[in-house]
Amino acid sequence: MTGKLKTLALASLASTIMATASFTANAQETIKVGILHSLSGTMAISETTLKDAMLMLIDEQNKKGGLLGKQLEAVVVDPASDWPLFAEKARELIEGDDVASVFGCWTSVSRKSVLPVFEELNSLLFYPVQYEGEESQRNVFYTGAAPNQQAIPAVDYLMENEGVERWVLAGTDYVYPRTTNKILEAYLKAKGVAEEDIMINYTPFGHSDWQTIVADISAFGSAGKKTAVVSTINGDANVPFYKELGNQGIKAEDIPVVAFSVGEEELAGLDTAPLVGHLAAWNYFQSADTDENAEFIEKWQAFIGDENRVTNDPMEAHYIGFNMWIKAVEKAGTTDPDAVIDAIVGVSVPNLTGGFSAMMPNHHITKPVLIGEIQEDGQFETVWETSGLVVGDAWSDYLPDSKDLIADWRAPMSCGNFNTATGQCGGKGVN
C-alpha cells in the first residue's frame, strides 16, 4: 500500500511538472479549453469519463491541425462534487486561465451554481447531460436532452407499444426528477390517466434499501392494469434498486422500468441477466450501428487503453458540442464569445447515430430519441426510435407557468424567456 502510494505521489508530481513544462512551451500559440468535471467526490463516478472524453476530442482535433492554426490546450480543474466550488473553479478557468470555452457540469445544481459566473464574465459553457429544462441562458449550450427529447417520447412508447395504463414515477429527491415528474404528471393527466393510476415516489440520494419501495411497486402493479415504472433515480442508487427488482422477481415483461439516468456506464456495475428487457431512453446507445459510432468507440477504447470500456450518451453530447464549437469558431474566425454565440446557431454537425444535429436558437440541439432494452451483455438494443430529429424545448408545453414561453437568442429577440402571451421578454426563469 505504502509503495503504491509513493508511486502515485511520484506519478502525480511527474505529471504536474510535465504539464507546467508544456504550458510554458505552448503558452503563446494555444487556444485553451476548460474542462469542469468532478474528478473526486460522489459525482466522480460519472464525470471522470467525460473529462477523459474531452481530452480525447481535443487530442483528435490537435492531430487534425488544431483550430484557427493554433493548437488546443485542455485545462482540467476538479470541482470535487462541491457545488459552490464549481462557481469558483469556473471563475478561475475564465479569469485565471483565460479559456475560450468550458465543457462541464453534470448535476443541475452545479450548472445553476456556475450560471451567474458565465453571465458575468461572458464566456461559453457546453452542458452535456439530460436535464429538466425550464432554462435557456445566453452563455450556455444544452447538448443533453430536454424532457421532450427523452421523458415524453419514452412515456409515449410505453403507452402505445406496451399498453401501459398505470404509472409509477420514481425518482431521487432533487430538482431534475421533481421537475421531470411534474411535467410527466401533467402530460399523463392530459392523456386521460386518472390520479389514482399515478404513484409518485421520492428517495434520498444514494438510497440503498429498496425492499419496501419495490414491494409497493409490485403491489401497485397487481391491480390488473398494465403498469410501468418511469425512473429518474440517479447515480449510485440504481444498482441496489435493480438488484432488488431482479431478486424480487419483477420481470420486464410484467412491470417494465424505463430509466432516464441509467446508461452503459451504470450497467457496468451490474449483473444484467435478470434485467433483460428493462428500458432506457437516450439519444445515443453504444450499440448504434453506424460507421461514425464504430470509429468513435475504437478511438475511445484505444485512448483509454481498455477494450471493454463503454461509451454513453453524455459522451456523445460532448462530441456534438465540441464539434459545434469548433465549427462555430471556424465560421466566426475568432474565439470571441459574442461572435461564437452569434455564429453557432444553425451550425449542424454529424451525431453518432447516423444523422446531423443542429444548434437551435434556444441553445438546445436537435436529436433523435431512442428507446433501448437492456441486454445480457450490459448493452442496449434499440427497439424504437423517432422517425426524425426532435428539437429540444427549453420551456415545457405541459406546465402552466411555462407553456407560453419561448427562447430565441438571435437578434432582435435575444431572449431566453419570451412570453408569447404578453409579447414581452421576461417572466419565469433565470433571466
Place this chain on the structure above:
Amino acid sequence: MYRKSILALLTIWCLSLFAPVANAQDADLQAIIQKFATSKNFNQTKAIVTELAETGDASVAGVLNALSDGSVYFRKSDNQVFVVPGSGKTLELFDPLTGEAAGEAGKRDLKKVKVNNALRRSIRDAIGGLTLASENPSVRLTAANTLAANPDVEALPAIEAALERETDDTVAKRLRQAQASAILISDRSLEDKTNAVNVMTALGNREALAFLTRFEAQADGELKTLAARAITKIEKNLKLWGMGQNVWYGVSLGSVLLLAAIGLAITFGVMGVINMAHGEMVMLGAYTTYLVQEIIRNSMPELMDWSLLIALPLAFMVSALVGLVLERGVIRFLYGRPLETLLATWGVSLILQQAVRTLFGPSNQEVSNPSWMSGAFELGQITITWNRLYILIFALCVFAVLLWAFNKTSLGLQMRAVTQNRRMASAMGIRTPWVDALTFMLGSGIAGIAGVALSQIDNVSPNLGQSYIIDSFMVVVFGGVGNLWGTLVGALSLGVFNKFLEPYAGAVLGKILVLVFIILFIQKKPRGLFALKGRAIET
C-alpha cells in the same frame, strides 16, 4: 389470439399423449422458422411466432425460448436461421428445430432477430400451454402462472387434467388459482362458482384480490355478496401480512446497519476512537470481494459459488492490515484528542477513496450474486429474497463470534481491561499499545467482512463507505457506546422503526424523522440504550 393458440397447443399436447405426432411437418416448420430472417419489424416477428405456435408442434418450444432469450440469429449471406447460445467473436450454430450443431460463423456474418418485451410476452403466453406437461417443475410453474394471469374457459379441461397429475405444491397452487378464475368466468353451476370464490379467498394473494374485484363489479345476486365478503377478508388478511412484511424488511435493514456498525462498535464504542475512515474499511472489503471474483472468473469459474467464502478471510486481512497501519501511523499519536482524531481519520478516508478511484477507476465494479444468493421465496404473502436472508444470518453470526471473542478469550479480556482502566492494566503487565493496535485491527477487519456482505446489495464504488458512516455512528450512539448488545438492539430497532415509517412518510421524510427521533432520544438518555456502567476510556 393467444387464447386460441394456447388452446391449440393444449389440444395437440393431449393428442400427442396418445399418438405421437409424426415429423412430417418438420419441413413446414423449417419454412416458417426461416421467415424470421426476413422479418422487418416486431409485428412481423410476432405474426411468425403466432404462426409457429398455431402449428401446435411441441418441438417449436425450443426455438421460441431461444428467441425470447435473444439467441436466434440468421446468416447474412443466405438468410439461414440458427440458434446461437454463446457469445464471442466466433459463434457455434445450432439447428433451430433439431438442436444439432450446424457449424460455426463469425459474429459479423450473423444478425440477431430482435425481440422486445411485447414479443417476449407473447412467446411466454404461446408456450405457456405447451409446457404444462414439462418434466421441469419451474417450467410448469411458468405455464401455470401464465394460465393464472390469463384466465381462459377453454383451457379449463386441460388445467384440470394437469392438476390431477401435479405433484409439486407450488405449481398445484397456481393451477388451482387458474382453475378457480376460469370457473368464475365460465357458465358452470353456482355451487362450482361458490367453491371457486372460496378457493380464491384461501389463496388470498393480490392477484386473486384483483380478479375478484373485477368479478364482483359484474356479478349479481348471491355471488356478488359472496365476492364482496371474500374481498374484505383478503384485504384484511393482506394488511396483516403487510405488517409482517414491514417487520421483515425492518429486521433486514437492521442487519445491514448492524454489519456496518459492528466494527465501529469496537473502534468507537470500546476504544473511543472517532474513526471517520470506518466506511472506507467496509469499501476495501467490498473491493477485495470484487478482486476475488475477478480472479475466479478468469481462472476457475467453477468456484464462483464459493467466491464470497474465499473473500471473507481475505477481506478481513486487507482491512485489518490497513487498520493496523492507520492505528500505528496516525491514531496512536492522537489518543485522548477526539477532534484531531476526527479530522485526521477523515483525511485518511479521503486518501483511501481517491487511491481506490485511481487504481480501479471511478465507476462501479460488478460483483455478482452467487447462485445460492439469487432470487426469492414466498412465505405466505411475503416475498423474502435469499440475499437479505443470508445477510441477516451472517450478521448474527458475526455478532455471536465477536461476543464470544470479547467475553471468552484472553485477548477479549485484555481489551476490556485496557479500555476500562489503562494504567491499571498496564501495571498488570498488559502491553497496552499492542492491545490498542489489535483491537483497532479487529474492528477494521470486521468492517472488511461487512464489506463482503454489502457488496451483494449495494454498489461497489469508491463512495460505498460514505453512505454507511453516518448510519453506523447513529447505531452505535443510539445503542449505547461500549456495548455490543446495544449495537444489536439499536440496529434492529432503528431498522424496524425506519421501515414502519417509510410507507406513511416516504423514504426521504422517514430518514429525517429517524434522525429527529435519535436527537430527542440522546437528549433524554445521553449514553444510549444500554449505558455502560463504570469507568470508560478517559480514566
